Amino acid sequence: MRTEELTLNVGPQHPSTHGVLRLVVKLDGERITHVEPVIGYLHRGTEKLAEGLNFTQIIPYTDRMDYLAAMLNNYCLVHAVETLMGLEIPERAEYLRVIVMELNRVASHLVWFGTYLLDIGALSPFLFAFNERETILNLFNELCGARLTYNYMRVGGVKWDAPEGWLEKVDEFVKRMMQKVDEFHTLVTGNEIFLNRMRGVGKYDAGTALAFGLSGVNLRCTGVDYDIRKFKPYSIYDRFEFDVPLSQEGDCYARYLLRLEEIRQSLRIVEQAVAQIPDGPVMAKVPKMLRPPKGEVYTSIEGARGELGCHIVSDGKDKPYRIKWRRPSFVNLQILPKLAVGLNMSDLVAVLGAIDIVLGEVDG
Amino acid sequence: MSDAEDKKIPEVSSPAAAGEAQGEGQDSTDELARERNAEPGPGARASTAAQVDDPASDTTPRPQPASPREQPENPNAATKATDTPAAEKSAAGSKTADAAAAKEAAKARAAARAAARPDAAARAGAARAGAARAGAAAKAEEAPPEPSPKQPWLDRLVAKIRERLGDGVVEEAAVNRLSEHRPTLTVNRERWPELARFLKEEPELAFVYLNDIVGVDYGKYFEVVYHLVSIAHREHLTVKVRTDREGASVPSVVSVWPGANWPEREAYDLLGIRFAGHPDLRRIMLPENWVGHPLRKDYEQYDETM
Numbered sequence: 263m264r265t266e267e268l269t270l271n272v273g274p275q276h277p278s279t280h281g282v283l284r285l286v287v288k289l290d291g292e293r294i295t296h297v298e299p300v301i302g303y304l305h306r307g308t309e310k311l312a313e314g315l316n317f318t319q320i321i322p323y324t325d326r327m328d329y330l331a332a333m334l335n336n337y338c339l340v341h342a343v344e345t346l347m348g349l350e351i352p353e354r355a356e357y358l359r360v361i362v363m364e365l366n367r368v369a370s371h372l373v374w375f376g377t378y379l380l381d382i383g384a385l386s387p388f389l390f391a392f393n394e395r396e397t398i399l400n401l402f403n404e405l406c407g408a409r410l411t412y413n414y415m416r417v418g419g420v421k422w423d424a425p426e427g428w429l430e431k432v433d434e435f436v437k438r439m440m441q442k443v444d445e446f447h448t449l450v451t452g453n454e455i456f457l458n459r460m461r462g463v464g465k466y467d468a469g470t471a472l473a474f475g476l477s478g479v480n481l482r483c484t485g486v487d488y489d490i491r492k493f494k495p496y497s498i499y500d501r502f503e504f505d506v507p508l509s510q511e512g513d514c515y516a517r518y519l520l521r522l523e524e525i526r527q528s529l530r531i532v533e534q535a536v537a538q539i540p541d542g543p544v545m546a547k548v549p550k551m552l553r554p555p556k557g558e559v560y561t562s563i564e565g566a567r568g569e570l571g572c573h574i575v576s577d578g579k580d581k582p583y584r585i586k587w588r589r590p591s592f593v594n595l596q597i598l599p600k601l602a603v604g605l606n607m608s609d610l611v612a613v614l615g616a617i618d619i620v621l622g623e624v625d626g
Numbered sequence: 627m628s629d630a631e632d633k634k635i636p637e638v639s640s641p642a643a644a645g646e647a648q649g650e651g652q653d654s655t656d657e658l659a660r661e662r663n664a665e666p667g668p669g670a671r672a673s674t675a676a677q678v679d680d681p682a683s684d685t686t687p688r689p690q691p692a693s694p695r696e697q698p699e700n701p702n703a704a705t706k707a708t709d710t711p712a713a714e715k716s717a718a719g720s721k722t723a724d725a726a727a728a729k730e731a732a733k734a735r736a737a738a739r740a741a742a743r744p745d746a747a748a749r750a751g752a753a754r755a756g757a758a759r760a761g762a763a764a765k766a767e768e769a770p771p772e773p774s775p776k777q778p779w780l781d782r783l784v785a786k787i788r789e790r791l792g793d794g795v796v797e798e799a800a801v802n803r804l805s806e807h808r809p810t811l812t813v814n815r816e817r818w819p820e821l822a823r824f825l826k827e828e829p830e831l832a833f834v835y836l837n838d839i840v841g842v843d844y845g846k847y848f849e850v851v852y853h854l855v856s857i858a859h860r861e862h863l864t865v866k867v868r869t870d871r872e873g874a875s876v877p878s879v880v881s882v883w884p885g886a887n888w889p890e891r892e893a894y895d896l897l898g899i900r901f902a903g904h905p906d907l908r909r910i911m912l913p914e915n916w917v918g919h920p921l922r923k924d925y926e927q928y929d930e931t932m
Contacts, residue, residue: 573838
């Protein structure tokens with residue numbers, strides 16, 4: 263049958279793009295022949311703004327990049343500055359950081375789980391996932407007074423020590439959440455409609471993933487064992503026992519399974535950290551005005567969506583001469599046009615969702 | 627009235643703006659106050675959005691009828707006094723401050739250039755000596771107490787590059803101690819794609835993973851920084867390529883690492899560095915009709931009413 267090419271604008275305001283992303287899709291019937299992501303709607307020029315701010319002032323701006331995993335963004339910045347300055351961080355602060363980072367990873371994966379299933383047509387998992395995430399946000403609220411944009415970490419430690427009873431609550435949550443992951447599997451994973459929509463969709467191999475610079479679950483779903491927490495351990499991650507879940511399939515289903523498994527592994531880390539956390543100060547002795555030495559630093563951490571890096575060029579002043587973040591969502595989104603060609607329109611939503619982007623991070 | 631504008635007004639209208647800008651260091655000792663300022667509240671966000679959305683929105687009434695940009699006898703202020711925000715503010719403040727600001731900016735730029743290469747002398751020595759680093763070793767030893775654990779690896783890499791690709795590829799080689807002993811190469815711009823392919827395809831190196839591309843404006847020249855990872859060998863490498871500011875251009879490496887596509891577009895968009903051979907070099911963050919490249923140190927926002 264002869265068909266006519268149709269150009270369809272998905273977004274910038276569309277629920278399945280999870281933010282202000284626009285996809286210019288060319289269709290031949292139901293089949294996609296071309297996709298072009300148009301980004302930048304949320305570009306706030308964080309890197310430019312940061313050049314006029316001192317290092318402590320930049321921390322709240324990092325909250326607003328990947329706003330679903332702000333703790334990890336906080337850490338990415340302070341870790342780079344601390345590396346440049348050669349600071350030693352008090353033990354308790356390191357433990358608190360690991361606890362909040364891993365809890366934040368769980369929260370971020372829960373949002374992904376809920377919204378992704380919503381995208382492909384299952385309503386109730388969203389409610390289950392957000393119910394659990396709410397507990398984490400309440401814990402964070404108790405710790406630092408904010409539910410999303412935490413501004414919790416500082417160069418040299420963290421701003422607040424855990425309030426009384428907080429660690430017990432975390433422990434309680436970890437135990438419950440472990441069971442909830444099983445519940446999620448029972449709820450969703452075996453569903454035949456779900457499997458048909460996931461298996462073999464958006465498949466790529468390790469070579470492609472590496473060539474496109476993918477990271478996080480998007481890379482590990484092809485069997486590449488690259489998790490910065492193991493590859494080049496930072497903070498105190500070398501003290502904990504946890505596995506890096508891998509898959510060889512490289513499709514949407516593999517990414518789904520890995521994210522759920524990562525929730526479990528993060529909970530394992532939190533559990534160990536809560537058990538081991540020592541008493542002591544939560545802030546190192548750092549000067550009021552942070553003036554890192556002249557030079558450059560590039561460090562990266564395992565963010566919720568992949569490798570989150572921070573490059574700082576310092577001229578010895580209290581403000582960065584140049585700062586640049588490697589934002590995993592931005593890099594990961596690049597592969598979408600390649601994956602989408604030949605798919606049905608409905609699969610585009612499934613593939614895009616499985617990449618797991620946050621537009622605040624894509625646009626910087 | 628937004629926070630950002632609130633702050634701007636006294637600085638712009640005050641005749642002693644230059645002094646104020648210099649005194650900035652002291653008044654922010656109160657940590658709490660600083661943090662509160664840092665919180666980008668709704669006001670701050672609104673003003674950012676306005677800047678990004680529409681250059682014309684700059685025409686919203688502001689109490690600065692005589693901007694220095696309008697004064698033709700003042701050509702230096704625009705381009706010179708932008709190295710530091712403090713200098714920018716002082717330039718905007720009054721005409722008399724211009725000279726001082728320009729001087730300060732020049733100083734800052736010199737410092738920044740020095741900052742880019744903390745032990746420039748040692749590195750330059752290493753570069754000239756190439757793989758045979760008799761002189762470099764001696765120099766490296768007098769600055770830091772002991773050679774970096776990464777130094778032997780870097781020396782082997784440089785020797786191998788010279789063996790395979792000949793002279794003139796690596797201009798400088800040093801271990802960046804501030805960045806967890808990260809091996810860093812500065813390479814010849816023309817030979818960079820050749821080297822990139824070698825770094826990726828040589829099985830003993832296997833830098834198949836391009837981590838990020840960073841463009842930096844050093845005033846006189848641009849530097850494009852590539853962060854590479856060899857997952858197979860657990861190695862990291864940073865490669866720097868320099869280009870003049872005039873007609874800044876660096877060969878694209880999209881054909882080597884397809885993932886370089888968007889990062890190169892980002893560097894083009896925000897810094898105006900062209901990547902020769904890029905399949906689709908367009909702006910990516912900012913709209914097509916945006917004027918200028920914001921991350922350049924001499925960037926001034928376009929205002930069509932001027």
